[in-house]
Amino acid sequence: MDRPYGVLGRVLGHSYTPTIYRELAGLEYVRFEREPGELESFITGAEWEGVNVTIPYKQAVLPYLDELSPVAERMGNVNTITRLPDGRLRGDNTDYFGFKVLAESLGLELSGKRALVLGHGGAGSTCAMVLRDLGLQAGFVGREHHAGGPSALTYDELPGRADDVALVVNCTPVGMWPKCPASPCTLDPFPALEGLIDIVYNPARTGLMMQAEERGIPHAGGLLMLVAQAAQAVERYTGQPVDLAQVTELTERLSATEQNIVLIGMPGSGKTHVGHCLARLLNRDHVDIDHELEARTGKSCPEYIGEHGEDDFRRVETGVLSDVAARSGRVISCGGGVVQRSENYALLHQNGLICMIDRPIGELARKNRPITARDGVEALAERRMPLYRAWADLVVSSTDRAEHTAENLAAMLPPML
Structure with a gap:
């Protein structure tokens, strides 16, 4: 059995790196978590073919290496170790x-x-x-x-x-x-x-x-840096150069895969239903902000607004967004009033592609929507529609069925892994 490539560290959490190595060169890539007392036996052992090195071992591995690249010599640390044909170990630093x-x-x-x-x-x-x-x-x-x-x-x-x-x-x-x-x-x-x-x-x-x-x-x-340094490590491991165009293309696809797809639009435009359908199409988790808010407060959104007022509801909504939108790779359906607090834009934009569902006013659902009932849908649209369009990276027209709207939106998204 061929020895794997991998990353060496003390505590290794989630990383894009295994996906990067698989996409660039089809390499098996594993995590090697080792304590300091295990470092020497690991480096001098034979369970790996090539290894990337992360904190806290970038300098600690130096005594066990037979030679360093000029860049690693200058930097005084390594992040890549290669087995040479004669069995000697060469340290390099591809972060440069x-x-x-x-x-x-x-x-x-x-x-x-x-x-x-x-x-x-x-x-x-x-x-x-x-x-x-x-x-x-x-x-x-x-x-x-x-x-x-x-x-x-x-x-x-x-x-x-x-x-x-x-x-x-x-x-x-x-x-x-x-x-x-x-x-x-x-x-x-x-x-x-x-x-x-x-x-x-x-x-x-x-x-x-x-x-x-x-x-x-x-x-x-920094995503391009991560992919580019991995590409040079692949070259060190295999002797085969990776084209820079491949690095750029993989960076773009990985970015699209990891970003959230965020749905905004008028109350009753179908964001929740479209979100469910889109999440199934993309094999992602779906989070509905109103449902998440209800789970945290123990009250429905109309009940909370009725008891505490809209201002307090918007404050709680921003707190939910702060937690939900910081994570990646999700489909997120937002409430219709999310655009009323400008700080919500940064929370959604930091990790997401914002997509507006554009549904004719006459087709909007109005049941159990206290703010729509209070202000009237036309007045809400006059205030909010310019904000939806200003926030949106993409606009998709609502169709006869949520499944069809989701399919149309999926076709507009950038290529993913």
Whole structure:
């Protein structure tokens, strides 16, 4: 039996990596969780063919390796170990290549300009090395100054001292699931900013990325880096190069697979029924926000609104959205009034493709809808329809049956794995 490829770490949770290796090269890829006392026997053993290395072993494995690539030598750590034909072990670091592909994907000419890297740990050092090799002047930002450390600025010192920064790269975990959306800082201190990179890849759009989006600044998340570094590892393992177009295509399909499909639209437009049908078509879990809210409060939505008022209902609804929309790969049906709180957009957009179900006003269901009964459907439509269209990435027309509407929407979605 062929020995597997895999990832070595102490505690390994959910990862996209097995899917990436399967899609790129059809490789069997497993998780090797090992305690520090088991490290030597694992590295010198014969149960694996090639292995990626993650925290806390990127430096701890060095004494057991026979040689290092020039990049790994420079960086002082490895994330990929290859068995050479003669049995010796070679350490490499493909994170350098992965971040280089990500930085170049912005398509910006930034040589000679100033960049700031948020965070000065191992990831920050790697990204700064790449940026300097690309000709940028790369410095660091940290929460505090470290004696003898590389941090040039603290976040409090940014105003007035970052006016010429052209690129910001976030290498901190701030904004990563499940504490999202969040940002280590605002982009306000960077009036000359031309591009933003966040190496976090879950959620799809971090708080920093959404700030950049609002300002019309080119930006990129970390999923491309993850796929690109895996592609170079595949090349090290198999000797067969992976085409960059394949890396880009896989990144796009993986992104589409992991993002939520979020349904919005007028009350009674069929979001729940279409959501059920779409979830079946895509083999995803379906979450109805109104049903989730009812489960948490122990009351139906009309009952809760009647007892506590609409403002309190909207507050609770936002809390439910914060939990539900932070996860990925779901179909989410929202209540008709979700667009009334602007903060809900970021919660849905961070990890989702927002789809509006457009149903003629005369066909909307009106039973057990207290706000529709109170305000009238025409008045609600006048207030909400512009918001639905502004929030929506896609608009699908309602058909005679929820199944048909779901099929039409599925055909509009980007290709998935």
